[in-house]
Amino acid sequence: MSFHILGTGSYVPPTVLTNDDLAQIVDTNDEWISARTGIRRRHVAADETTSEMAAKAAAAALENSGVEPEELDLILCATVSGDYICPNMACLVQRAIGASCPAFDLNGACSAFLLLLETAAAYLSTGRYRKILCVGAEQMSRILDWTDRSTCILFGDGAAGVVLEPGDNYLGSELIFRGSQELLNLPTAVGTFPGSRLEPQHPYVYMNGSEIYKFATRIVPQVIQQLLDKTGTAQTDVKWVICHQANRRIIEAAARRLKDIPAEKFLMNIEDYGNTSAASIPLLLDECNRAGKFQKGDLIVFAAFGGGLSCVASLVRW
Numbered sequence: 001m002s003f004h005i006l007g008t009g010s011y012v013p014p015t016v017l018t019n020d021d022l023a024q025i026v027d028t029n030d031e032w033i034s035a036r037t038g039i040r041r042r043h044v045a046a047d048e049t050t051s052e053m054a055a056k057a058a059a060a061a062l063e064n065s066g067v068e069p070e071e072l073d074l075i076l077c078a079t080v081s082g083d084y085i086c087p088n089m090a091c092l093v094q095r096a097i098g099a100s101c102p103a104f105d106l107n108g109a110c111s112a113f114l115l116l117l118e119t120a121a122a123y124l125s126t127g128r129y130r131k132i133l134c135v136g137a138e139q140m141s142r143i144l145d146w147t148d149r150s151t152c153i154l155f156g157d158g159a160a161g162v163v164l165e166p167g168d169n170y171l172g173s174e175l176i177f178r179g180s181q182e183l184l185n186l187p188t189a190v191g192t193f194p195g196s197r198l199e200p201q202h203p204y205v206y207m208n209g210s211e212i213y214k215f216a217t218r219i220v221p222q223v224i225q226q227l228l229d230k231t232g233t234a235q236t237d238v239k240w241v242i243c244h245q246a247n248r249r250i251i252e253a254a255a256r257r258l259k260d261i262p263a264e265k266f267l268m269n270i271e272d273y274g275n276t277s278a279a280s281i282p283l284l285l286d287e288c289n290r291a292g293k294f295q296k297g298d299l300i301v302f303a304a305f306g307g308g309l310s311c312v313a314s315l316v317r318w
């Protein structure tokens with residue numbers, strides 16, 4: 001048993017930061033950013049927390065699915081920018097929406113939403129869970145160094161999620177993990193114990209952009225093809241591809257290598273939102289769902305890469 005997607009929901013804060021706005025903060029310009037990333041604007045949470053955005057996205061997903069909070073059996077959330085290390089964001093969402101089920105977080109950076117789907121499928125397979133809410137939410141603006149133009153131009157804030165029930169529409173996944181902290185990391189706090197050998201670090205996102213780009217352009221088409229081979233699916237059978245929205249050039253490179261999936265099948269909204277990490281894929285999924293883009297039976301490939309390093313792909317029948 002796997003799952004069926006009952007409904008989707010999303011939320012982005014109202015404040016929009018354009019590339020021209022960023023040019024007033026760091027040495028950059030709209031042409032430089034858009035040509036290299038495809039990003040023109042992003043939403044930033046000036047007055048809201050990550051969990052507040054997550055709760056609004058959760059409420060939207062519940063409304064879209066016709067499920068009441070008290071019907072939920074489990075809440076799974078993903079974030080690297082939660083309000084606290086403890087309590088986890090899922091517990092804050094549980095309280096905010098009026099649910100009473102178990103709730104916990106999963107840390108998988110930009111691949112995390114697909115890991116939520118994998119985890120939910122496993123829980124649903126036990127037969128003890130009937131309704132599961134999965135939400136990815138990020139307030140990346142809070143954990144960026146706004147003097148570092150190599151990172152602050154890339155990210156945005158937002159939240160999105162899905163409500164799942166038992167079904168047969170989750171057709172498979174492929175997970176690739178290669179442990180490394182050198183290319184992408186977010187340091188944690190270091191206490192003041194005098195005998196500690198650990199040195200305090202800046203609490204901001206660090207990323208070696210050029211190496212991550214090389215990794216992603218190679219690994220994303222690889223993990224998608226491995227998924228298709230594993231599930232016996234031809235490229236020509238794929239109706240849509242929803243990749244993690246990190247960089248337009250990465251998505252276009254994947255499309256070129258997967259020659260039998262037309263480039264227009266690779267959906268994108270990076271221009272308006274930037275990289276929202278764990279919220280990236282469900283945000284685009286909800287946008288397309290509400291626009292009526294999907295038809296029953298459509299085969300949709302999800303693919304994401306991120307800290308870990310990790311790369312995950314999933315195949316879902318709509």
